Amino acid sequence: MNKKFVAWVAMLLLSLAALWPYLGQPLPVQTNVLAMLPDDARQPAVEQALAQLAARAGERLVLVVGHPDADTANRLAAGVETQLRQSPLLKSVQGRVQDWDVEQLILPYARYRPVLLSPDDRQGLQRQPAEHLQYLLQRRLGLPGAGGFGLAWADDPFGLFDQVVSHLPHAMGSLQWQQGWLTASRAGWHWRLLSAPLQGDAYDPALQQDLTRLVDGLRQQAEAQDGQLLATGAVLFAAEARQQAETEMNLIGTVSLVAVVVLMLGVFRRVRHLLLSGMVIAAGTLVAVAATLLVYGQLHLLTLVMGASLIGVAIDYSTHLFASQLQDGDHWDVQRALEAIHPAIRMGLLTTLLGYGALALLTFPGLRQIAFFSSAGLIGSYLTVLWGLPVFVRQPSARSARPLLVPVGRVFDAYSHWLRGRRLIGLLLLLAVCTLPGWTRLQTDDDIRQLIKPSDDLLRQEQQIRDLTGQGNSRQFFLLEADSEAALLALGQRLNQQLDSLVDRGELQGYQSLASWVPPPGQQRHDHALLQQAVQTEGQALLRDAGVRDGIVTHYVTQLNQPPAWLDVDAFLALPLSTPVRHLWFGAEAGVWRMAVVPGAFRSLSHLHEVAQGLPGVTLVDKASAVSDSFRQFRESASVMFALSLLAVVVLMSRRYGWRRALLLAAPVALSVLFTLGVLGWLGVRVNLFVALGFLMVLGVGVDYAIFVEEGRHHQRYAAVLAVGLSALTTLLSFGLLAMSATPAVRGFGLTQLIGVGFSVLLAPMVLAWGHGPKEQAP
Amino acid sequence: MSVRCWNRAGWPVLMLLCWLGSHLSAHAEGLLDQVSQQLARHSVVHADFVQTRQMAALKKPLQLSGQLVVSRAHGVIWRIDKPYRLTYVLLPKGVQEILPDGRRRERTAQDIPGVGSIESLFKGLLLADPLVLQQHFDVVAEGAPTAWVLRLTPKKGPLQRGLQAANMSGGEQVAQVVLQERSGDSTTIQFLHTEVRDPLTAEEARLLGVDG
Numbered sequence: 006m007n008k009k010f011v012a013w014v015a016m017l018l019l020s021l022a023a024l025w026p027y028l029g030q031p032l033p034v035q036t037n038v039l040a041m042l043p044d045d046a047r048q049p050a051v052e053q054a055l056a057q058l059a060a061r062a063g064e065r066l067v068l069v070v071g072h073p074d075a076d077t078a079n080r081l082a083a084g085v086e087t088q089l090r091q092s093p094l095l096k097s098v099q100g101r102v103q104d105w106d107v108e109q110l111i112l113p114y115a116r117y118r119p120v121l122l123s124p125d126d127r128q129g130l131q132r133q134p135a136e137h138l139q140y141l142l143q144r145r146l147g148l149p150g151a152g153g154f155g156l157a158w159a160d161d162p163f164g165l166f167d168q169v170v171s172h173l174p175h176a177m178g179s180l181q182w183q184q185g186w187l188t189a190s191r192a193g194w195h196w197r198l199l200s201a202p203l204q205g206d207a208y209d210p211a212l213q214q215d216l217t218r219l220v221d222g223l224r225q226q227a228e229a230q231d232g233q234l235l236a237t238g239a240v241l242f243a244a245e246a247r248q249q250a251e252t253e254m255n256l257i258g259t260v261s262l263v264a265v266v267v268l269m270l271g272v273f274r275r276v277r278h279l280l281l282s283g284m285v286i287a288a289g290t291l292v293a294v295a296a297t298l299l300v301y302g303q304l305h306l307l308t309l310v311m312g313a314s315l316i317g318v319a320i321d322y323s324t325h326l327f328a329s330q331l332q333d334g335d336h337w338d339v340q341r342a343l344e345a346i347h348p349a350i351r352m353g354l355l356t357t358l359l360g361y362g363a364l365a366l367l368t369f370p371g372l373r374q375i376a377f378f379s380s381a382g383l384i385g386s387y388l389t390v391l392w393g394l395p396v397f398v399r400q401p402s403a404r405s406a407r408p409l410l411v412p413v414g415r416v417f418d419a420y421s422h423w424l425r426g427r428r429l430i431g432l433l434l435l436l437a438v439c440t441l442p443g444w445t446r447l448q449t450d451d452d453i454r455q456l457i458k459p460s461d462d463l464l465r466q467e468q469q470i471r472d473l474t475g476q477g478n479s480r481q482f483f484l485l486e487a488d489s490e491a492a493l494l495a496l497g498q499r500l501n502q503q504l505d506s507l508v509d510r511g512e513l514q515g516y517q518s519l520a521s522w523v524p525p526p527g528q529q530r531h532d533h534a535l536l537q538q539a540v541q542t543e544g545q546a547l548l549r550d551a552g553v554r555d556g557i558v559t560h561y562v563t564q565l566n567q568p569p570a571w572l573d574v575d576a577f578l579a580l581p582l583s584t585p586v587r588h589l590w591f592g593a594e595a596g597v598w599r600m601a602v603v604p605g606a607f608r609s610l611s612h613l614h615e616v617a618q619g620l621p622g623v624t625l626v627d628k629a630s631a632v633s634d635s636f637r638q639f640r641e642s643a644s645v646m647f648a649l650s651l652l653a654v655v656v657l658m659s660r661r662y663g664w665r666r667a668l669l670l671a672a673p674v675a676l677s678v679l680f681t682l683g684v685l686g687w688l689g690v691r692v693n694l695f696v697a698l699g700f701l702m703v704l705g706v707g708v709d710y711a712i713f714v715e716e717g718r719h720h721q722r723y724a725a726v727l728a729v730g731l732s733a734l735t736t737l738l739s740f741g742l743l744a745m746s747a748t749p750a751v752r753g754f755g756l757t758q759l760i761g762v763g764f765s766v767l768l769a770p771m772v773l774a775w776g777h778g779p780k781e782q783a784p
Numbered sequence: 785m786s787v788r789c790w791n792r793a794g795w796p797v798l799m800l801l802c803w804l805g806s807h808l809s810a811h812a813e814g815l816l817d818q819v820s821q822q823l824a825r826h827s828v829v830h831a832d833f834v835q836t837r838q839m840a841a842l843k844k845p846l847q848l849s850g851q852l853v854v855s856r857a858h859g860v861i862w863r864i865d866k867p868y869r870l871t872y873v874l875l876p877k878g879v880q881e882i883l884p885d886g887r888r889r890e891r892t893a894q895d896i897p898g899v900g901s902i903e904s905l906f907k908g909l910l911l912a913d914p915l916v917l918q919q920h921f922d923v924v925a926e927g928a929p930t931a932w933v934l935r936l937t938p939k940k941g942p943l944q945r946g947l948q949a950a951n952m953s954g955g956e957q958v959a960q961v962v963l964q965e966r967s968g969d970s971t972t973i974q975f976l977h978t979e980v981r982d983p984l985t986a987e988e989a990r991l992l993g994v995d996g
Contacts, residue, residue: 075919139868140883140884143868143870144870144881146837146839146842146846147835147837147846147848147864147870157967158839158840158841158967158969159841162841551842551846552842552843552844552846553841553842553843554841554842554843557841
């Protein structure tokens, strides 16, 4: 035994050693939900594109400051900008723009004006060059103002470049420039827009905390002056999710702990047992965290939340030992007791592992980690009970605790006696009638929002900002693929035309596409030739007639007759103007050219789908629905997994109990699942992947009760009963608490457990209805 | 973008300044209030205009003439008659351009970024809000309500890019506006036969999109 104890201590020390590098820092918790989601294995290009886009979007904080009075709004915004600039958390701040900035941006693009034409001008020059040019010239001469963007009037007398720029996509939507600020006005309020990229990772816990505090401080300042501050950015969502999970974890952990304390003290009457139970849980958790960090390098948020409910299960093994101690009274011998209950708890561990193990088979990184974490924790607890505890429980149990055993046992006897024959059938039928109709009300909901549910406040701010600024999200975008740069740009142009018609119908608020800025080479050649022709034949004469100086006319015509600078993507990307759309270009890889087009705010996703379907080479990427699809697939796999696990459990049990008995032992759990589904239907809980996971857990945990009862037939019946009772209570408490989570997925998981385990306990004694009668044993 | 908006918005600004100039003197608060109250009685103003544009690129100055209609409640119509037909209709929701063949071309706020500031200028002016004028310009007023000169220098903003200064002068109504552009070009507009004429004619109402 000494060897085992030493081995156990060694295990703990190893775990501590594995954790050593992480001590003193906050726990490396991964709050990026995307990281735990399955990859879109079919399209790695999509994954890469998504990662790039998400990185750019996620790393930016967007603030909108508003006030009914424009001057105060300016003042508030300027104040916010100053403070943002001073913060080390942000890389740079885009706030008030110096007027010259805009000009400097457009001027380099003007160099390419000989090859650029707006759609209106193209049409006009093709159909009626003379009339169209005359109209342009009249307008140009009639309106005061020189050429735009630093161009002299003489460089563009017809104002064609102006037209080109006015047709460029305006991702700004309803934004305007006012006194250097990007502004939106709504309902009498003046809003100023600021944005700042983060200096660091949006999923860095320290950054999240500090940034949230900064934003809250800024908001308070704005509100103190009767203004408002809206903020959005992936970092805020992640921070909130993290905090919510931590709060929940603390709550669940605390309540579970308190409940366990109360139960342990109440039943076993010795602080020692409480401490030992704590030790079992702590050791299990320690091993779980160490192993997970060793293998994965980080813990995912969901692992923590689900893992917190590990407490209830880990305690089962030590409880069994203590219950046994209670029953043996003064004839207590640790080793003998361990040998006797070992088969039961080993079987219990194996069946639970089979339940969790099924998760590892799914190609879902987050679930795999949960499986790994939980398995490591359970094994750690199991070994603690087997190797670590015996040293501490050599003495017999407290006398004061023993009287509890007999009443409990008697109640159990009475119940199990009642639960046989016709009454059993009757009860089962009653339960069936009450619950099975609930099946008709069952609905599935695989939406990712079941898992990621931001608070209403954050969503409201995001929505408001989107309404004011017209800027859309980057969760959905078009991925374009072609076999050359020219073909890709041509495809982009076709997509733009489709999107333009959506914009005209009011279905879409705008879009960002490189093809708007860089026409395909064929188009450029066509436009240049058209322009040359029109000016040569008609334009010259018009200019002279209007009284333009000869020198200027000659200069313009000569300019046009020079070989022009052709615009290609590389040249465009080198311009500062391309900064907002640079991330959309993915270039060539293995002969395939790719780029993204990001839609602005839209009313209905189905229109975008239609557009994508109508154009070969264009795919609408929608991570959220792709993930929801994955969820659905995994749910269906999990259901199959459940059947397989059940089978595996039966096979495992049959090795010890024989086929018939094994089937009987599996019956309570199987029935419980059926009844639970019915109840979930009545409650309106939507079935999704996480409910399916819950059922896997119910299988692993619920079958333990039948096993304990079965084992109790041969040895220490009352102890077994007490162990089952306590196990059930602690499990119900820890999983049941999950049913109060704010995340629907976790809530569904918890409810499934609560009801499933409840039924399993209720029906477990039915295994006694068949087979040899229980051997009488003196309590 | 500001210069482009200046291009498109040039005439609207002009008209608004004219309309405003004919009713406001921005230097003394008291004078301003007086005039704006005086204005409140008139809801529709008509005028003929002659515009002379002096550009370095042109051999000789370009002259345009046409008619202006200002409706306080509905908008502004700026119609060029000679040497070619081109009409601009300024509405709160945006600017419409009417070509010689009758085709209308919308220039809504989305189309011309920066027009937003012109729009609020327009609305503010339409509401006879002296503060709006002062929001966009540094104003120096000279003279008396019967004969005044307003010297406007644009503040930092989209207007400043193209416009160096604007001078308005008049008495009961505005007589002349001179715009100095940064490039050295200048535009002079003279207003003749200014009348106050309530209500709108059917044609004007149609253009301004007013229900009969």
